[in-house]
Amino acid sequence: MPRFALLSALALLLLPSAAEAHPHVWIDMRSSVNFTDKGVVDSIGVSWTFDEFYSQFATDGIDKNNNKKFDANELQDLANTYAKNLKDYRYFMYIETGGKLADTGAPTNAKAVFDKGQLTFVFRLPLAKPVNPATTKIRYSSFDPTYYIDIAPTESNGVVFTGAAPKSCSFALRKVDSTRAGALNLAQSVKMTAPTTDVLNSTSAAVVDITCAVGKMP
Amino acid sequence: MTRTSALAVLVVLLLASAAGAQPLPMPPSPGDAPLEPSWWGSLLAYVQHVQGDLYRGLAKAVHAVKDEGSFRAAFWLLGLSFFYGVVHAAGPGHGKAVIAAYLVGNERAVRRGIILSFLSAATQGVTAISAVGILAALLGFISREVADVATVLEMASYAMIAGIGGYLVVQTVRSIIAGRDTHAHHHAHDRTHDHDDHHHEHEHDRTLVAPEDDTSWRKGFAVVAAVGMRPCMGAVLVLLFALAQGVFFFGVLATAAMSLGTAITVAVLAVLASGARNIALRLAGTMDGWLLWTYWGLSLTGGLILLIMGLALLAAPPIAPLPGAG
Numbered sequence: 001m002p003r004f005a006l007l008s009a010l011a012l013l014l015l016p017s018a019a020e021a022h023p024h025v026w027i028d029m030r031s032s033v034n035f036t037d038k039g040v041v042d043s044i045g046v047s048w049t050f051d052e053f054y055s056q057f058a059t060d061g062i063d064k065n066n067n068k069k070f071d072a073n074e075l076q077d078l079a080n081t082y083a084k085n086l087k088d089y090r091y092f093m094y095i096e097t098g099g100k101l102a103d104t105g106a107p108t109n110a111k112a113v114f115d116k117g118q119l120t121f122v123f124r125l126p127l128a129k130p131v132n133p134a135t136t137k138i139r140y141s142s143f144d145p146t147y148y149i150d151i152a153p154t155e156s157n158g159v160v161f162t163g164a165a166p167k168s169c170s171f172a173l174r175k176v177d178s179t180r181a182g183a184l185n186l187a188q189s190v191k192m193t194a195p196t197t198d199v200l201n202s203t204s205a206a207v208v209d210i211t212c213a214v215g216k217m218p
Numbered sequence: 219m220t221r222t223s224a225l226a227v228l229v230v231l232l233l234a235s236a237a238g239a240q241p242l243p244m245p246p247s248p249g250d251a252p253l254e255p256s257w258w259g260s261l262l263a264y265v266q267h268v269q270g271d272l273y274r275g276l277a278k279a280v281h282a283v284k285d286e287g288s289f290r291a292a293f294w295l296l297g298l299s300f301f302y303g304v305v306h307a308a309g310p311g312h313g314k315a316v317i318a319a320y321l322v323g324n325e326r327a328v329r330r331g332i333i334l335s336f337l338s339a340a341t342q343g344v345t346a347i348s349a350v351g352i353l354a355a356l357l358g359f360i361s362r363e364v365a366d367v368a369t370v371l372e373m374a375s376y377a378m379i380a381g382i383g384g385y386l387v388v389q390t391v392r393s394i395i396a397g398r399d400t401h402a403h404h405h406a407h408d409r410t411h412d413h414d415d416h417h418h419e420h421e422h423d424r425t426l427v428a429p430e431d432d433t434s435w436r437k438g439f440a441v442v443a444a445v446g447m448r449p450c451m452g453a454v455l456v457l458l459f460a461l462a463q464g465v466f467f468f469g470v471l472a473t474a475a476m477s478l479g480t481a482i483t484v485a486v487l488a489v490l491a492s493g494a495r496n497i498a499l500r501l502a503g504t505m506d507g508w509l510l511w512t513y514w515g516l517s518l519t520g521g522l523i524l525l526i527m528g529l530a531l532l533a534a535p536p537i538a539p540l541p542g543a544g
Contacts, residue, residue, distance in 0.1 A: 023270075053456060056361070060361035061360035061361070
């Protein structure tokens with residue numbers, strides 16, 4: 001049997017590496033946690049700024065009227081395409097409420113901006129069921145399970161609260177976690193359509209945790 | 219044999235790590251106990267971090283070349299590209315696994331492993347330059363269309379990898395059958411058979427001399443073609459960017475520098491793969507009779523891995539979810 005063992009070991013070890021798990025697109029991300037007047041979180045706002053190479057790639061050919069610049073409607077077409085196409089990828093957004101992966105609606109307010117050679121795609125992802133963070137823990141992360149795209153929060157102001165956020169609420173940003181070996185490929189194990197319930201604990205991507213101190217509700 | 223296998227598995231483990239394979243998945247630790255940072259995880263994270271910085275730096279360097287047009291700017295671009303190639307290739311892909319599997323199964327000479335690594339990296343660079351140069355620069359394809367063509371090339375590459383694997387498996391099985399026949403007939407094998415009959419010679423002189431004949435070189439070139447047919451998306455993106463900035467020529471130079479960097483990383487792995495194989499065979503060589511079986515085992519393994527890998531890659535959903543690229 002040793003030969004068989006050798007063979008299996010080889011095959012097992014080499015196969016995962018066969019997948020192209022290294023990034024070719026880099027995204028700087030900002031996100032906002034949007035509170036309603038009643039202090040309930042109803043959506044997460046997302047802003048992705050792409051690296052210059054991908055920005056050039058993505059905008060190549062969108063200048064339909066050939067006026068050498070990207071008009072508002074040309075950029076809007078691109079934003080709408082993204083909003084539509086990213087559905088199958090869960091918009092690369094993994095939101096957990098009460099420890100379970102939450103359903104979201106279709107993105108709203110999708111918009112694309114092109115500035116200084118970089119494309120930024122902005123959208124708002126509504127929670128199917130708005131959540132009161134005082135009673136239900138909310139966490140989220142944005143990453144590409146195939147790690148073709150590297151998504152990381154910007155150094156400053158990566159996360160903001162908007163709307164009537166109760167004073168007791170705060171967020172903690174867990175940075176990219178190098179303690180998780182294979183992190184960077186880890187996400188490969190997350191199935192895009194049927195993710196496990198523990199996605200955010202197993203990912204090495206940056207995770208935003210929202211907590212509101214108990215008993216200090218306004 | 220047990221010792222040999224154990225050693226071979228160990229070396230292969232190291233190899234696979236070098237190839238960027240993820241360590242075996244670990245169950246999540248109970249509770250919130252902080253995990254000890256593993257050196258491998260930290261290294262990977264660091265490499266990815268450096269890679270991201272280098273990539274962003276590359277865009278700035280292309281701008282600098284365009285705006286300043288100075289030697290300094292060009293030199294900076296080439297230097298960054300080179301290091302980007304070294305680091306980028308440290309991740310999975312770039313045919314490292316393919317070359318390693320091929321070498322473990324079929325190659326004895328370290329020198330040839332290095333040559334194959336450089337050739338495959340160079341071919342990848344040439345493919346990227348040709349794809350962008352011909353399709354985008356000459357024929358006016360937009361970026362997305364170039365990427366579509368790259369996807370087709372990718373599929374062809376995977377099919378070829380599976381094909382090479384299948385060929386190696388069939389060839390090894392035939393050698394095994396022929397070898398047993400030969401044994402029964404007192405080595406009365408026909409030298410005019412050309413299907414790598416050199417295995418039989420090991421029975422005579424107990425040395426492993428795989429003659430560097432045309433057949434092995436042809437197999438090596440097939441591997442180079444299979445790997446190199448698939449352009450590196452990183453290089454394609456840089457070339458398209460340089461083209462859009464009007465400095466395509468510098469994009470070509472940057473790609474060449476990137477390929478050189480990639481080649482060095484892949485060559486290191488090739489040396490490890492050849493070394494692993496040679497050590498395994500040498501150990502096996504001290505045990506009568508098992509030498510040939512180890513040789514065949516390794517050949518079969520290499521072939522099977524290529525076959526499985528090629529098929530798995532073909533069957534996998536297209537990996538490039540470039541948002542909106544469709």
